[in-house]
Amino acid sequence: MPKQKAQKPQRKSYKLKHINKTIQEGDAVLMRSSESGKPSYVAKVESIDARGSNAKIRVRWYYRPEESMGGRRQFHGAKEVFLSDHYDLQSADTIEGKCKVHSFSSYTKLESVGNDDFFCRFEYNSATGAFDPDRVAVFCKCEMPYNPDDLMVQCEDCSEWFHPSCIGTTIEATKKLKHFFCEECAPQQQELLQNSNSTSKNGDAKVNSKRSLEASKPRNKHTKRSG
Structure with a gap:
């Protein structure tokens, strides 16, 4: 019988040594931009695949308004992001830190907003540019x-x-x-x-x-x- 390839173990959490933080499925994270001078990308951790110290993170991207087809509009908040249908497999080493993406209702009740606070009220279709709710x-x-x-x-x-x-x-x-x-x-x-x-x-x-x-x-x- 042909030998089956060993599957990478899936983990619910993973310790990132370079930032001394533990990430879990469902966490929101900041990921290093490939372009110098651009702000970190915001993503949601969907799953963690790890083999020893080599970890891959499947993420679902949050888009900033300026990254969407319609661009930034007057009513978009400075900390607003859209949960997209765009998924990727990224190295865990590109994660710069953890952040918090609040619901719109929860965000409006914050007494103060930190650098790592964001909010999301729309899901975004990256192919069509459609929003939900519309x-x-x-x-x-x-x-x-x-x-x-x-x-x-x-x-x-x-x-x-x-x-x-x-x-x-x-x-x-x-x-x-x-x-x-x-x-x-x-x-x-x-x-x-x-x-x-x-x-x-x-x-x-x-x-x-x-x-x-x-x-x-x-x-x-x-x-x-x-x-």
Whole structure:
């Protein structure tokens, strides 16, 4: 009988000596770029094949917005990545460290964002450029999806959220608002209420970065294609 080739042992975890970290299936990792000056690639560990000190990692790549067919859009966060259908077998030596890819909801609740924190709200088909889901909720007059890095202010009447630039003001001025009513809800009262000296806690305008808005999610039900 022909001699069967010995299969490489599959492991659930593997110690990376060059960074003194242990990786496991399902971990998100940073992988060295082949191009000098480019940021590390983000990938998900699918499986680990090892024979002695020679380990191969099967990864599923996360794409950054600029790596997708549509490119980076206004609503894409600085730490946003897309889980793609692109798989590769890579040397474990190319892993530079571990990172964390949060769900969009979890990311918006972080008190602070570290260098190794990312978030994912879309899966991405690398062949067609399609996103799943292909529609997401939009907000403000500009009808754009959430960008967790942006500051927004909430109308006290309709509870819709707006970007300062879309309502003709600045971020600095928005942070000082005591009250805010959008043009549709109170066009005659908006300027008066914005300059009010009232310190009523219940009436204060809600001003937040989008990253902190998910806990009090806007009521806008419109949707827009994500691509």
